[in-house]
Amino acid sequence: MSLENERDVAIFRVEGILSTRPTVSAATWMALNAQRMRSRLLGLSAFTLSAPLWLGPMRDPIRASRVAWAALEGMSEDRLIVLGELYVKEFLQNAIPDVGLRLVAQCRAAGQRIVLVSDNVEAVMKPFAEALGADAVICNALDVDGRWVTGRLKTPVLGAELGGQQLRQLAQARGIDLGRAHAYGQRGGDSLLLGAVALPCAVRPDRHLSRIARDLDWPVVED
Amino acid sequence: MNNETTPLSIREAFSGKHLLVTGVTGFVAKVWVTLLLTHVPEVGRLTILVRGRRRQSAETRLREIVETSPALRPLRERHGKDLDVFLAERLEVLEGDLAKPYCGVEPQIARGLMETVDLVVNVAGLTDFAPDPILAVDVNVLGARHVADLTALSPNARLLHVSTSFVAGMVNGRVPETVTPGISPNGTRFDVEAELLAVRSACDTINEREGNSRSAAARKGRVDIGSKRAQALGWPNIYTYTKGLAEHALASRDDIALSIVRPSIVECACDFPFTGWNEGLNTSAPIFWMCSGFTWKVPVSGDICFDVIPVDILARGMTVVAAEQLQDRAAPVYHMSSGDHNRLDYERGLDLTALAIRQGTVTIETGPLLRWLAQQFDVAPSEVPATESAVLPSMSKATKWLRDGLRRFDARKALPSSMPLEQRDAWHNQIQSFGLKVNRVQKLMATVQSLWETYQPFVYEYNYCFVTESIRRSSARLEGEEQALFGWHLERLNWRDYWLNAEAPGLQQWSLPLIRGKSIPVDDGYALSGPLRQTCDRLESSPRSEERTAGVQPSSNQMRNR
Numbered sequence: 023m024s025l026e027n028e029r030d031v032a033i034f035r036v037e038g039i040l041s042t043r044p045t046v047s048a049a050t051w052m053a054l055n056a057q058r059m060r061s062r063l064l065g066l067s068a069f070t071l072s073a074p075l076w077l078g079p080m081r082d083p084i085r086a087s088r089v090a091w092a093a094l095e096g097m098s099e100d101r102l103i104v105l106g107e108l109y110v111k112e113f114l115q116n117a118i119p120d121v122g123l124r125l126v127a128q129c130r131a132a133g134q135r136i137v138l139v140s141d142n143v144e145a146v147m148k149p150f151a152e153a154l155g156a157d158a159v160i161c162n163a164l165d166v167d168g169r170w171v172t173g174r175l176k177t178p179v180l181g182a183e184l185g186g187q188q189l190r191q192l193a194q195a196r197g198i199d200l201g202r203a204h205a206y207g208q209r210g211g212d213s214l215l216l217g218a219v220a221l222p223c224a225v226r227p228d229r230h231l232s233r234i235a236r237d238l239d240w241p242v243v244e245d
Numbered sequence: 246m247n248n249e250t251t252p253l254s255i256r257e258a259f260s261g262k263h264l265l266v267t268g269v270t271g272f273v274a275k276v277w278v279t280l281l282l283t284h285v286p287e288v289g290r291l292t293i294l295v296r297g298r299r300r301q302s303a304e305t306r307l308r309e310i311v312e313t314s315p316a317l318r319p320l321r322e323r324h325g326k327d328l329d330v331f332l333a334e335r336l337e338v339l340e341g342d343l344a345k346p347y348c349g350v351e352p353q354i355a356r357g358l359m360e361t362v363d364l365v366v367n368v369a370g371l372t373d374f375a376p377d378p379i380l381a382v383d384v385n386v387l388g389a390r391h392v393a394d395l396t397a398l399s400p401n402a403r404l405l406h407v408s409t410s411f412v413a414g415m416v417n418g419r420v421p422e423t424v425t426p427g428i429s430p431n432g433t434r435f436d437v438e439a440e441l442l443a444v445r446s447a448c449d450t451i452n453e454r455e456g457n458s459r460s461a462a463a464r465k466g467r468v469d470i471g472s473k474r475a476q477a478l479g480w481p482n483i484y485t486y487t488k489g490l491a492e493h494a495l496a497s498r499d500d501i502a503l504s505i506v507r508p509s510i511v512e513c514a515c516d517f518p519f520t521g522w523n524e525g526l527n528t529s530a531p532i533f534w535m536c537s538g539f540t541w542k543v544p545v546s547g548d549i550c551f552d553v554i555p556v557d558i559l560a561r562g563m564t565v566v567a568a569e570q571l572q573d574r575a576a577p578v579y580h581m582s583s584g585d586h587n588r589l590d591y592e593r594g595l596d597l598t599a600l601a602i603r604q605g606t607v608t609i610e611t612g613p614l615l616r617w618l619a620q621q622f623d624v625a626p627s628e629v630p631a632t633e634s635a636v637l638p639s640m641s642k643a644t645k646w647l648r649d650g651l652r653r654f655d656a657r658k659a660l661p662s663s664m665p666l667e668q669r670d671a672w673h674n675q676i677q678s679f680g681l682k683v684n685r686v687q688k689l690m691a692t693v694q695s696l697w698e699t700y701q702p703f704v705y706e707y708n709y710c711f712v713t714e715s716i717r718r719s720s721a722r723l724e725g726e727e728q729a730l731f732g733w734h735l736e737r738l739n740w741r742d743y744w745l746n747a748e749a750p751g752l753q754q755w756s757l758p759l760i761r762g763k764s765i766p767v768d769d770g771y772a773l774s775g776p777l778r779q780t781c782d783r784l785e786s787s788p789r790s791e792e793r794t795a796g797v798q799p800s801s802n803q804m805r806n807r
Contacts, residue, residue: 055603055623057596057599057623057625058623058625098593098596100593100596100597100600100740100741101596101600103741104600104603104604104741104745105600108603108604169593
């Protein structure tokens, strides 16, 4: 999606503000709903294997994401898209935290365009953005060969921390002027995103982001 | 400029023309006639041949269709109360019967009628895969012949005959748009007349042997013999055999200008008369039904082409072919199918069906636990044919064993005599009631197994690729608005969007209730102000009616079956 007008932009990090579910939950749920039992068992194995990469000392969110989504190799694109829609309906759409809904409504009322940022995949984020009435979404995408999911994420892979050159390139591609944008984040990893925009805001921040917000005088919304 | 590149104008081709149409009580013809009257109101006259029933005249049957069939909604919505006037100028009913010579039309009426007919469109046919061969021959072969005899009475003798692409028979690969009279799909030389005599003779023998032609055993015998004859010539079943014989019978005539339209699997409409419209039980409805909860491995080969064509795309194609015929530049055969340019296979079809069930678009009418289980176990091809599959037959045997055991079991004797009699009776009744449910499940499994075996040639054995050069070439000749309205755009069809938003909800609403023993609601609230015009009334009141009734009969040559 490209935002081709002069309205200000409000960027929302989905994880933490608009969804309390980790990205791996979507990957696992979809893998467990593959067409064949064999594929579902493989999916469960992939989730188990990726667990140390999400938690503990070996923590590597980008690699964990790649391993989790690899479980969808061999799934049809039809199934990926429909499962994405079902996942949003069942787990995301009606579970958006009130503070997130309120902030989106306020930004929309102020005439801002809503942009969602997530390390989840397009198959999930696109229907979620539609449900929320968002104008654009920046997220990962699964590679599809013919009509089969390869299990690989398209590069560049977005992790839990989005900022720097990657963020600037993505913003430019979508016509987003970071110098006039608002951004909302909840975790420490969102500090790069918040630091790159003109008007950052920490929303129910975790301890790490709370400390950064305090140091940099960023506004904080608790509830 | 040659015929292939000269622009084709649908409206010009149909303007003022008189068509005779059969099969309008069926799914395809209703959509086609509605499309024609909606988008080509320039057409001069449509004479609709309808068979009356014992308690319902042909006029009443057609009027009921006009007033209540959902297929005609676009006409009712567009014209409202003025539909009477619109139809009075363009539509008339002709009572007839395809099973009779000259479709049961009296000679003087036939003569007068056919003087002005520019094109006959024969859509009538029996579409059961394993019908009684006598009935199938009467409708599909002799019916086509009688329509052709009537056509031959008209000045230009143009006939558009709707067949099926599966007359290709038991073959694999590309199927060209040709018909070679007298050569069957497996290369056997045959004669249609001799074949018809042989089938009838074989069926008579069965009837004599059974002593009662109406008995189930006699019918089964006739179906078996019909199936064997079909397969001996290379057709998989009686339906394709009789449609094939009809094509051969028509193609060998030199007194008609014939074009054959061969649709593949006709399914729910994309958008006309409205998204999802379907009627009766076509091919996919039983497949959806069988996939919704009975087994998750179905005896299908995933890479076999699931050659579906939405009914409105077929109707548009038929309009183009009819226009070309009216201009005497139609091809002899047109496949109307998707496989050679927008291929859907059974792997994808089953995946999409499973997804439609997950979405809740197709509902499973059972208890919540079984419904949840059915939604978890998505159907997939088993890659084993129905005749070799162990799953359903094993389940069927197991339920049969359970059913028989429960029938024999007498709880009143098995339970201790210290238990009050009323309680033992109650237990016995509960167990017997459970046995009845098991019996229903067992019969259902037997039906499902039988259906898969019937479908086996098309879902497991033969991988067709029907060439569609004729219709695509014709479509390229359309320009402007007519290209948008009537052009062949099947290559743009997104199967996922179609399956989930048209096919699945369409079958759920219009077809699956029939399998579940429910009726389909019709539209109400509309009534024509009077009867539809009838052909015989028009002809009797025309200046030439006296000449026709003064003994002008079709010649004995014309009356004799060719």
